[in-house]
Amino acid sequence: MTEPTVTSAHPEPTDVSGSALVDWDFAAAAASRLAPPGPKADRREITQLVDELRQAGERAVDLVARTARLETPPGAPPALIVDRAGWIRTNAASMGAMLAPVLDEVVARKRAADRERAERAGRALPDLGAASQAISGKVTGTEVAGILSWVSTKVLGQYDLAPQGTPRLLFVAPNILAAERELKVDPSDFRLWVALHEETHRVQFTAVPWLREHLIAEARSIGSQVLPEPENMGQRMVEIVSKLPGVLRGEEDITQIVATPEQRARLAEVTAVMSLLEGHADVIMDEVGPSVIPSVKEIRRKFTQRRKGAGNVDKLLRRLLGMDAKMRQYHDGAIFVRAVIDAVGMEGFNQVWSSAEALPRAAEIPDPQAWVARVHG
Incomplete structure (x- = not known):
């Protein structure tokens, strides 16, 4: 005689994955369709562009290592030359891998709270189901696609941290071609300058x-704090929309309306590290430049002006995406790096890489001597 099957009055609902909140494959495909292909060029010009970018990437390896006085493992993989769609696919994959544990944690917290409320009320936990997740993922994926498509037209190159795999250096060929044409600079010089x-x-x-x-760990930790709980999403959206006019006028930073004061303090510490990285890259490229790039002064002057000279729509989008802060990172970080090198030399500056504790704090980026005093005594 078989035992009777016991069924729960409240069957367990389908597991909900935070990763399903964004359909990254859909976002990548949609963004690739939205992104314009880039400037027109014949096959000969494209071949020359790709070959020169590869050569520039290879040439930059020793030039940068010697100037920065940093030892890197041998056998660096060659830079990957991509079009805008290739950049989109790479970054959608990396963003998905970066955010997956963050979104999973947010959804797990929400489900735990829902479960507790349901048990207290004697109700079944609502089943969101696979179909609902798929719809939600595509809606969010559409929003992400719009951002990816626009950013894909701006990026010249990138070191992809690839949380899900192997980091790789990327050059976005159509954007480099468009920039050098717009600036009317020597193409070979500009390509090497970007590579540096x-x-x-x-x-x-x-x-x-x-x-x-x-x-990666810092970004995920902050992300799990900054993302609002799903039940608070509506209230947060109202708050954000009410303050958007100030962001569009340049009166507020986007982080001021998406984070609490405590979260902004943590964001400021990560921003300090990003300022270090971007400023250091600008300083090294300009240190190497005069010895190998005859027109480096002209390139730097025109490129700096280009960063300032975006059109009205472009400026609005930059503010909404927080990219104005990115521009400030180049400027503030370069000032910090040059001041520290002037004070303690390149070897003394390189103490910044000795540990996480030695990285500059938010208050030290505008006050390089404070970093020197803390690290060097």
Whole structure:
């Protein structure tokens, strides 16, 4: 005689994955369709562009390592030359891997709270189901696609941290071609100049092995705090929308309306590290530049002006995405790096890579001597 099957009055609902809140494959495909292809060029010009970018990436390796006085592991993989769609696919994968544990944690907290309320009320926990997750993921994926498509037209190069796999140096060929045409600079010089900046980022993360995991962990930790709980999403959206006019006028930073004071303090510490990385890359590229790039002064002057000269729509989008802060990182970080090198030399500056404790704090970026005093005594 078989035992009777016992069924629960409240069957367990389908597991909900935070990762399903964004359909990253859908976002990548949609963004690739939205992104314009870039400037027109014939096959010969494209071949020359790709070949020169590869050569520039290879040439930059030793130039940057010697100037920065940092030792990197041998056998650096060659830079990957991509179009805008390739950049989108790479970054959608990296963003998905970066945010997956963050979104899973947010959803787990929400489900735990829902379960507790349901048990107290004697009700079944609502089943969100796979279909609902798929719809939600595509809606959010559509929003992400719009951001990815726009940013894909701006980025010249990138060191992809690739939380899900192997980090890689990328050059976005159509954007480099568009920039050098717009600036009317020597193409070969400009390509090497861009390679020097991006190669410095590769050197930072390969010569300092702990830095990649440190930044990924910090980003995930802050992300889990900054993202509002799902039940508070509506209230937060009302608050954000009410303050958007101030962001669009340049009166407020986007982080001021998406984070609490405590969260902004943590964001400021990560921003300090990003200022260090971007400023260091700018300083190294300009240190190397005069010896190998005849037109480096002209390139720097025109490129700095280009950073300031975005159109009205472009400026609005930059403010909404927090990219104005990114521009300040180059400027503030470079001032910090130059001041420290002037005070203690390159070897003394390189103490910044010795540990997470030695990284500059938010208050030290505008006050380099405070960092020197803390680290060097």
